[in-house]
Amino acid sequence: MASTEDKAANKENVSSWKDSIYNPRTGELLGRTASSWALILLFYLVFYCFLAGMFALTMWVMLLTLDDYVPRYRDRVPFPGLAIRPNSLDIVFNKSDAAQYKTYVDHLEAFLKRYNDTEQEKNEACISGQYYDQESETEMTKKACHFKRGSLSLCSGLSDNSFGYRDGKPCVLLKMNRIIGLKPIGDPYINCTVKKDNPVQMQYFPSEGRFDKMYFPYYGKKAHENYVQPLVAVKLLLTKEDYNKELSVECRVEGSNLRNDDERDKFLGRITFRIKVTE
Known part of the structure; x- marks a missing residue:
């Protein structure tokens, strides 16, 4: 105890x-x-x-110290990247099966809604080949030049609502990223090449795949509220010999001072995507 x-x-x-x-x-x-x-x-x-x-x-x-219309610090790259629509770097579909390419077609149609005539008629009919410089204007809200989807012709989705996917001749849309104040020196245009022995025929819309100077410079999201980026449509005229093969396509911005050869950034002024069409 x-x-x-x-x-x-x-x-x-x-x-x-x-x-x-x-x-x-x-x-x-x-x-x-x-x-x-x-x-x-x-x-x-x-x-x-x-x-x-x-x-x-x-x-x-x-x-x-901040301005709602003009960024105080601009630490982004001075040259634009290149982007593709539909938003995929691997485009694979069977041209005989609408369900397989429906996603691409829907994406293109949704993306182009802002380029419809009803939307673009609100913008200005600018002078082609000239910068639309509005620095001297007192208005903080800037005017935008219209870009109507009809200028994309066979890739506009107006005459062919499948954008060529039904026929095995698909369209892709290319656009440059927005950079405030950018004024390309020269006459920028898109040039695409396919890495294969026999070249693939292509069509560019607008003519020669050019980005018109009238869409530059860009003044920022708030100041340039109605601004839409200029587009270049590339229609790949694939043949039966090209079907069932994975083709690597590289598109670059040429003809200007915009860089497209920076090995540290594969999307600066260029883009590479793969496409495979089956029957």
Whole structure:
């Protein structure tokens, strides 16, 4: 049996453990009195309110330096990348099965909605071959030149709602990424090549696959709200010999100072995609 001294020791240990949480003799909770807890909580409340105030003040001062229409800092690359629509670098379909190319056709149709005549008639009929420079204008909202999808001809989806996919002669749309203030020197156009022994015939729309200067410069999303990027459509005139083969197609922006040979960025001024059409 436990001795009286052992029982007293155990009782003292239990009492000591409970007192570390709440001591009824001193009124301490977790080693602090109520006034001590009140002071430390007050300190942290004031401290974090001060930090929040400093953060809010810093953000307010920073926002005062920003312009809603023109970015203060432009640290992006000075030359545009090239993008493709439909948004896929692997285009594979059976031309006899509409379900297989429906996704591509739907994507192109949805993308071209902003290029419908009803939308583009709101924009300006600009002078071809000239930059549409609006720097001197006092209006912050800039006018945009119209680009009607009809200029894409056989790849507009107007005369052929399958964009050539039904016939095994698919269309792809190419556009340059937007860069504020960009004015290409020269006459930029798209040139595509297929990596195979026998070349593949292609058609470009608009004529010669050119990006007209009147769509430059771009003034930013808010200032140029109705702006749409100029497009170049490439129609691949594939033959039976090209079917059931994976073709690698590379398209580049040529004829200007826009870079297309940076090995660190495979999409700067160029893009490579694969296409395979089966019967």
